[in-house]
Amino acid sequence: MNMRADVIVAGGGSAGLAAALAAARKGARTVLLERQTKLGGMGTNALVHTFCGLFHPDASQPWAWLNPGIPTEIGQSMMERTSQTAPDLMGKVYVLRQHPSLYARIADEMCLAEPQLTVLSGTEWTGLKQGEAGWELDIITRGNCQELNAKALVDTTGDATGARLLNPVWCEQTEGARLYRPAYICAFHGMTGTHDDGWRLQVGALIVRAVRDGLLPVASMGAGFRDSPFPGETFLTVDLEAGQGEWDPFDPVKRARVEQEGREIAMALWSFLRSKHADFSECPPPMLPTKAGIRETARYIGDYVITGDDLATSRRFDDDIALAGWPMEKRENARGPKFRFFDEAKPAGIPARCLFRQDVPGLYFAGRCMSADHEALASLRVMGTCMATGQSAGELAAKHASQH
Ligand SMILES: Cc1cc2nc3c(=O)[nH]c(=O)nc-3n(C[C@H](O)[C@H](O)[C@H](O)COP(=O)(O)OP(=O)(O)OC[C@H]3O[C@@H](n4cnc5c(N)ncnc54)[C@H](O)[C@@H]3O)c2cc1C
Missing domain, CATH: 3.50.50.60 (FAD/NAD(P)-binding domain)
Incomplete structure (x- = not known):
């Protein structure tokens, strides 16, 4: 046609x-x-x-x-x-x-x-x-x-x-090496509590300690949380190094690795936070994106x-x-x-x-x-x-x- x-x-x-x-x-x-x-x-x-x-x-x-x-x-x-x-x-x-x-x-x-x-x-x-x-x-x-x-x-x-x-x-x-880094974003549902800057710092400190103790992947350090306009929903964003100088957004193998790494970190954070932080305790597994974010x-x-x-x-x-x-x-x-x-x-x-x-x-x-x-x-x-x-x-x- x-x-x-x-x-x-x-x-x-x-x-x-x-x-x-x-x-x-x-x-x-x-x-x-x-x-x-x-x-x-x-x-x-x-x-x-x-x-x-x-x-x-x-x-x-x-x-x-x-x-x-x-x-x-x-x-x-x-x-x-x-x-x-x-x-x-x-x-x-x-x-x-x-x-x-x-x-x-x-x-x-x-x-x-x-x-x-x-x-x-x-x-x-x-x-x-x-x-x-x-x-x-x-x-x-x-x-x-x-x-x-x-x-x-x-x-x-x-x-x-x-x-x-x-x-x-x-x-x-x-x-x-200088391309703006890709990131992985997912949505947590069933969240409780209020999430201001103080809360973000507190959760960040919890994650840093867990990385140091070997409980979370190092890339979890880049985790950031922002509430959706709707109660109970919070988005998690994790920036990825993506192989630094090796990053090539047009290489399908590297793209696949970024998606896999994003899912690995999202699930590790979900599993860790729901057992360690009351606001996450009722969250089902996070809603994953169709694709990682490419900047x-x-x-x-x-x-x-x-x-x-x-x-x-x-x-x-x-x-x-x-x-x-x-x-x-x-x-x-x-x-x-x-x-x-x-x-x-x-x-x-x-x-x-x-x-x-x-x-x-x-x-x-x-x-x-x-x-x-x-x-x-x-x-x-x-x-x-x-x-x-x-x-x-x-x-x-x-x-x-x-x-x-
Ligand atoms: C992790 C991350 C966080 C960000 N945070 C923010 C933020 O907070 N606020 C903000 O405003 N911006 C943010 N941005 C930037 C913003 O999202 C993007 O730069 C913006 O979406 C670019 O818009 P675009 O229409 O140029 O490209 P895109 O949004 O990338 O859209 C391009 C479209 O083209 C389609 N396409 C590509 N190739 C083909 C093809 N060959 N055939 C058919 N379709 C094709 C794709 O599927 C896609 O839908 C962020 C980006 C990332 C990755």
């Missing part, structure tokens, strides 16, 4: 969801393809449970949405469904707790409301050609190969898949590569299409983040040139694989900002399709 569209959006995470909605709302016949069965990317399948980057960075002021349109719509919808009336103030930043199941449902509802949008789930993008009429993509759904054609393509796979399939010169990847792989080199210094100085550009407000949260090892905050609590601009290359007309990229240096990515990869760059890439793609 051969399908034709105006715009194809490949990858249905936060960036792809926003891109597909934006393109369809501009009137483009849009196809959104996603290899998993839920939209939302890391925010659903890896159980990432806070939306960062949705709010103005000046936390000395009352909270305010940073980017209008789809990021704000998704944030508002999440607030209503979780009965939150305001984001949480965490140190110097506002964050919104989000629920992965609700995010998947919000994504479904928003897509179903767009008559111009078709979602293909369980569909892997495997090949790319540049034809006379635009882009030809090979896709596979349960062993069934098809071709998809469109005038414009938005790559929101997080992995710069289009560049890696067609011309690797269009993308780059930081060396394994960084390959990203495009667009007409402009936005840098950490651009963000730190809140630089603005003539062709700004979205704003960034999240600090650079650098996680090059599993011992916790190193933050680089903006010099002033003012948003930074993201130029349109980070979402395309003029020498490849009709190809756009957004989200985690947009054109940014390693340091800037530590800010721009958060979901609120991915929604904003996705929205702009979708609009640019729809415009391109209408003109060709």
Whole structure:
């Protein structure tokens, strides 16, 4: 079978969801393809449970949405469904707790409301050609190969898949030792008690002692807990070293090892904590994610590569299409983040040139694989900002399709 569209959006995470909605709302016949069965990317399948980057960075002021349109719509919808009336103030930043199941449902509802949008789930993008009429993509759904054609393509796979399939010169990847570390997130249910910073310190100390006594794997040291918006549910996140310099997110054997290590630590912590801490005593085995969280792989080199210094100085550009407000949260090892905050609590601009290359007309990229240096990515990869760059890439793609 051969399908034709105006715009194809490949990858249905936060960036792809926003891109597909934006393109369809501009009137483009849009196809959104996603290899998993839920939209939302890391925010659903890896159980990432806070939306960062949705709010103005000046936390000395009352909270305010940073980017209008789809990021704000998704944030508002999440607030209503979780009965939150305001984001949480965490140190110097506002964050919104989000629920992965609700995010998947919000994504479904928003897509179903767009008559111009078709979602293909369980569909892997495997090949790319540049034809006379635009882009030809090979896709596979349960062993069934098809071709998809469109005038414009938005790559929101997080992995710069289009560049890696067609011309690797269009993308780059930081060396394994510095790639932001993957992490494993799972959900504990049946929790009791209240869980403030003091509680987190106390549980952390319990875990450190157990590691020293050989009762828990060393990687358990990186465990962090955050409550869901719903009582009784707490998410556990464990950052993983993943072989440090040996880490290669495109190596399926190493990916499998990360998943195995994540499950091993999650189960070891569950077993230990339910016998040692009253708040965990009624917890059944934790709910595991569909996949481990991958923070960084390959990203495009667009007409402009936005840098950490651009963000730190809140630089603005003539062709700004979205704003960034999240600090650079650098996680090059599993011992916790190193933050680089903006010099002033003012948003930074993201130029349109980070979402395309003029020498490849009709190809756009957004989200985690947009054109940014390693340091800037530590800010721009958060979901609120991915929604904003996705929205702009979708609009640019729809415009391109209408003109060709
Ligand atoms: C452990 C961890 C904790 C994080 N914490 C936070 C946080 O607290 N707050 C926050 O805002 N952000 C957080 N982030 C960052 C954020 O989750 C991601 O950077 C963000 O989800 C990236 O969005 P994206 O749409 O670019 O990519 P993704 O969310 O990765 O989505 C890409 C989508 O493309 C699909 N895809 C890829 N290749 C193909 C293909 N060939 N064919 C079909 N489909 C394909 C994938 O299945 C996926 O659904 C965290 C990330 C991790 C890993």
